[in-house]
Amino acid sequence: MNHLTRACGGVLICLFLAACGPGAPPPADTPRNVIFLLGDGMGYAQVKAYRMYADDPSTELVDPLAMDGYQVGSVSTDSIRLDCAQKDESGCIRDPYGFTDSASSATAYATGQDTVVGRLSMSPSGEAITTIFEVARTQGKSTGLVATSELTHASPAAFCSHVADREQASDIADQYFDNQWNGEPMVDVLLGGGLDDMRRDDRDLVSEFREAGYEVALNRAELYETQGGHLLGLFAPAGLPRAWDRGDDVPSLAEMTEKALHALDRNPQGFFLLVEGSEVDWASHDNSVVGVVSEMEDFVAAIRVVLDFARHKGDTLVVITADHETGGMSLGRDDIYRWNPRPLRGVKHTPKWIIPAFLAGDVPLSSVVAKSVPFELTEAEKSQLEAAGRNETAARLAVTALFDRRTFTGWSTPGHTGVDVPLYVYGPGSERFHGVMQNEALGRTLWDVFLPSH
Numbered sequence: 001m002n003h004l005t006r007a008c009g010g011v012l013i014c015l016f017l018a019a020c021g022p023g024a025p026p027p028a029d030t031p032r033n034v035i036f037l038l039g040d041g042m043g044y045a046q047v048k049a050y051r052m053y054a055d056d057p058s059t060e061l062v063d064p065l066a067m068d069g070y071q072v073g074s075v076s077t078d079s080i081r082l083d084c085a086q087k088d089e090s091g092c093i094r095d096p097y098g099f100t101d102s103a104s105s106a107t108a109y110a111t112g113q114d115t116v117v118g119r120l121s122m123s124p125s126g127e128a129i130t131t132i133f134e135v136a137r138t139q140g141k142s143t144g145l146v147a148t149s150e151l152t153h154a155s156p157a158a159f160c161s162h163v164a165d166r167e168q169a170s171d172i173a174d175q176y177f178d179n180q181w182n183g184e185p186m187v188d189v190l191l192g193g194g195l196d197d198m199r200r201d202d203r204d205l206v207s208e209f210r211e212a213g214y215e216v217a218l219n220r221a222e223l224y225e226t227q228g229g230h231l232l233g234l235f236a237p238a239g240l241p242r243a244w245d246r247g248d249d250v251p252s253l254a255e256m257t258e259k260a261l262h263a264l265d266r267n268p269q270g271f272f273l274l275v276e277g278s279e280v281d282w283a284s285h286d287n288s289v290v291g292v293v294s295e296m297e298d299f300v301a302a303i304r305v306v307l308d309f310a311r312h313k314g315d316t317l318v319v320i321t322a323d324h325e326t327g328g329m330s331l332g333r334d335d336i337y338r339w340n341p342r343p344l345r346g347v348k349h350t351p352k353w354i355i356p357a358f359l360a361g362d363v364p365l366s367s368v369v370a371k372s373v374p375f376e377l378t379e380a381e382k383s384q385l386e387a388a389g390r391n392e393t394a395a396r397l398a399v400t401a402l403f404d405r406r407t408f409t410g411w412s413t414p415g416h417t418g419v420d421v422p423l424y425v426y427g428p429g430s431e432r433f434h435g436v437m438q439n440e441a442l443g444r445t446l447w448d449v450f451l452p453s454h
């Protein structure tokens, strides 16, 4: 595989022009476009919780989700977790049973190679690894990143930047502009959160993108005014609010996806688009079933937009999966053999909104919660909420526990787990994806199907 090298000034220069030419005509099942959708932290429980929540209760059976008919297998999301005596990684032993983070898992998808946890498209020895996104661009295709997190967050960043540590947000933002091909940034469409990473005291990338011909949108109305093929949309200082907590000025993931497809589809050579439902992971880290359902609703709506597009075009490969599961979420707990979505239907806000609203005011937590939920709180629930006092963590835990008890949801960790995640594929080349795939094998297959001449 080819590599990118970093020239002085932080500008990445491709060394693989000759090797990446169009060459022989592509096989008949080569898709023109690839849309890769990642539900960050989305395991089977997160999917099933949303399926049960979204179900029409007037029908006898639980209704399938848009992607359910396209499930072809699952993904084992392992990366290189090192057991190191030294910080410099000398004498490290690879832990074969360690689980991944978003950075190394997205690297596996973007490059087809395993790397160390925390790294973004950079090898264990520190070399930049070329991504499918970059090669697609050198072959004349367009590229896009859409996410509900800040755009410099690990999953989108793995496709278009190369850093040793996922926390290097400013470096990642710089590389979105400096990682260029033919004198233009590699990425044509950037839609998501993270204005603070792009507009900083030391560098204003928003102006740089604007001067380079990108249309810039900083709210939902401005996004709807855009018309061109080069877009930069930043709708929050960091990650977007959870879907159920957003105001009218923040677009949904589906709306951003629709805009990205419209922009990218202008290129007859095709495109590669990453769409991430980023905050399924964050809600799962919070062990918040309300947050999970809010973010799954946002993600599945984007999936519907993508599948409608792909069915209409007939030349677009759609791959939907996760980078890992988060939270060890379980449906059913305490020896109860059912899960109950009803208390979630009609909830107005997630705990991510409820807790700051409570802390900013002077009314009891139970009153703030009562205004956001469609059910009457019991006296026992009210006193459990009041027992948290005005402590932020205790208040958050009390609210999430209330929903866990009502819905029979369990959690085993505030972190990631190693369970396999679902894999759904639609479109030309889809038969190449099946069984339990390692995350880097999925990345290689994606590469082989989309860029057979690489």
Ligand SMILES: [Zn+2]
Pocket: 041, 102, 281, 282, 285, 326, 416
């Ligand atoms: Zn996570």
